Amino acid sequence: MTATRTTEGRPSSTPIGRSLGFERALVSALGVLALLAGAFALVVATGWLGVYRARRPVLDPLAVRWIQDRSTITIVCAIVLGVVLLVLGLWWLVRILRPEPRPNVRLGEGPSGATITATALTEAVRGDARSLSGVSRVRARMAGSGRHRHLRLVLSLREGTDVRQVWDELDRKVLSRLRRSLETETVPAAIRFELERAPRQRVR
Amino acid sequence: MRALIRLIAALLCLVLAAVGALFIAEAAWFLAFPNDDFLLVAWPSIRADLAGIAWNGTPVRISGAVMVVAGLVLLVLVARARRGEIRLHDPAPQVTVTTDPKSLARLIGHQVRLQEDVAKASVTARRNRVRVRARAEIVDTGDLDTRLSELATETVRELPLPAVPKVSVSVRPAKERR
Numbered sequence: 001m002t003a004t005r006t007t008e009g010r011p012s013s014t015p016i017g018r019s020l021g022f023e024r025a026l027v028s029a030l031g032v033l034a035l036l037a038g039a040f041a042l043v044v045a046t047g048w049l050g051v052y053r054a055r056r057p058v059l060d061p062l063a064v065r066w067i068q069d070r071s072t073i074t075i076v077c078a079i080v081l082g083v084v085l086l087v088l089g090l091w092w093l094v095r096i097l098r099p100e101p102r103p104n105v106r107l108g109e110g111p112s113g114a115t116i117t118a119t120a121l122t123e124a125v126r127g128d129a130r131s132l133s134g135v136s137r138v139r140a141r142m143a144g145s146g147r148h149r150h151l152r153l154v155l156s157l158r159e160g161t162d163v164r165q166v167w168d169e170l171d172r173k174v175l176s177r178l179r180r181s182l183e184t185e186t187v188p189a190a191i192r193f194e195l196e197r198a199p200r201q202r203v204r
Numbered sequence: 205m206r207a208l209i210r211l212i213a214a215l216l217c218l219v220l221a222a223v224g225a226l227f228i229a230e231a232a233w234f235l236a237f238p239n240d241d242f243l244l245v246a247w248p249s250i251r252a253d254l255a256g257i258a259w260n261g262t263p264v265r266i267s268g269a270v271m272v273v274a275g276l277v278l279l280v281l282v283a284r285a286r287r288g289e290i291r292l293h294d295p296a297p298q299v300t301v302t303t304d305p306k307s308l309a310r311l312i313g314h315q316v317r318l319q320e321d322v323a324k325a326s327v328t329a330r331r332n333r334v335r336v337r338a339r340a341e342i343v344d345t346g347d348l349d350t351r352l353s354e355l356a357t358e359t360v361r362e363l364p365l366p367a368v369p370k371v372s373v374s375v376r377p378a379k380e381r382r
Contacts, residue, residue: 012300016289020206023213024282030216031278038271044259045268058264059254078231085224093217096210150298159314163303167364171295179296188298192289195307196314 014150014188018100018143026092102142103149107182116182118142124181125151128174134161136198143190150188151178156197163195205285212278290331293364301364305329308360308369312336315359321348323378329369334360336373349375 047054067074102118122140129138137156144150157166170191178187226244233243241248257263289302309329316325316336325338336356340348353373360368 011291012294012298014298014300016287016300016302020209020285023210024285026213026216027209027278028282030212031275031282033275034271034278035275038268038273038275041259041264041268042272045261045265047260054260055258057255058257058259058261059251061255064251064255075231075234078227082224082227082229082231085220086228087224089217089219089221089224093214093221096214096217163311163363167292167295167301170301171299175296175299186296186298190300191302193292193301193303193307195303196310197307 012188014190015144016190016192017152022092023096100143101145103145105142105149105182122151125153125174125178128177129153129155129170132166132169132173134158134166144188148188150190153189153191154194155191156194158198159196159200161195163193166193205281206287209282209285212281288331290329290369291366293366303363305331308334308363311363312356312359315355316352319352319355321345322352332367332369334369334371336371338373338375340375340377343377343380345375345377349373 043049044054104118105116105121107114107116118141122142126138126140129135129140132155134157135155136158139154141152142149143152155166155170157163175187175189179185230243230245230247233240288305290305290308292301292303295301306329309327312329312334313325313327316322316327316338321341323339323341325336327337328335334356336352338348338352342348352375353371356371356373357368360371
C-alpha cells in the first residue's frame, strides 16, 4: 500500500546526524601532507634527486646562510605565520568543539510570524510518538541551522513490534500532524529506529 | 571511528595553535633580546643536530617511512569513518528513516531463537548482507537451514527496505553426547 511511496521523487536529503565533513577534510589534508612529505624525504634519501643532494646535510649550510642574511624578513615571516596558525587553529578548534545547535522554528514570514521554540516542538512530537504502539522510548531534538533545520527523532521499539506498522503510523499520526500544525508541505526529519530495544509487552 | 576523526581534528587544531604561539613568542623574544639564543626551544642544538645528518642517513629514511605510514593510516581512518546505517523507505518527502545494523541483527536473532530446534544463534548484519549462524538442538538438522533461511528472508522482507540484503544461513548440528 504505502511501501513504495518513495520510489516516486527523489530520496530525502535530510542528514541523519551531525556532519563530519570539516573534520574529515582536516584529517585527510594532514594525511596527504604526511604522505607527501615522507615520500619526498625517501625520494631524496635514495638519491633520485641526485647523488650529490643525497649526501648533503638535511639543514643545508647554504640555506642557513641565506636565511641569516635576511634575518628581518625571516622574523616578520615567522610572526605572520605564527599569527595565522594561532588564529586558524583556535577558530577551527572552536568550530569542532561547539555543540550542535537546537534551532527554533519560525512560523510565517515577517513581523506577523511566530516562533516555536525547539523544546516546545520536540516535546509535542515526543508525546505524539510515544503514543504509537510498540514504541518504548522516544528521543527528539531539533538540528541543523539556517534553511536546513530539521527534526531528529530516535524511536526505540519493543521486541516483536511490527516495524512496518510503526513506520506507517509515524507518517500518518506524528509527521502529518506536525505538517498540519506548522502549515507546511514538508517537515524535514531524520528518524532512526532502534529495533527490539525493550522486552515484549505482555498482554493482560 | 567518527569520534576518533573528531578527536584527531581537534588535536591537530590545538597543535596548529600551539605552533603559531611558539613562533610568535620566539620571534618576539629574538626582537627583544637579539643576543639571547632562544626562549623555549633550544634552536642552536637542533640546528647542529640537523646539520650533522645527511639526506641519505638512516634517521631521514626512518622518519620518511614513518610519515608515509602515518599518512596512509590517517587516510584509511577517514575512508572508514562512514555510517553503517541501513536506510528504510522515506515515509514522506525529506523524511529520512534509518535503522542500525545491530537493530536488524537483534530483530532476526530474536526470530531465529524462537524457532524449535535452535539452541543458539548469532546474527551479523550489514547494509547488503545478513549472516545467521545457528547451532541446532538436534543432531540431524534436516531442513532447519532452509526453514531459518526462509524465516530470516521473510523478516527482512517485511521491513520497508529499499534494497533487501542477502541472507545467508549456516546451521551446525548439536554435538553428539558420549
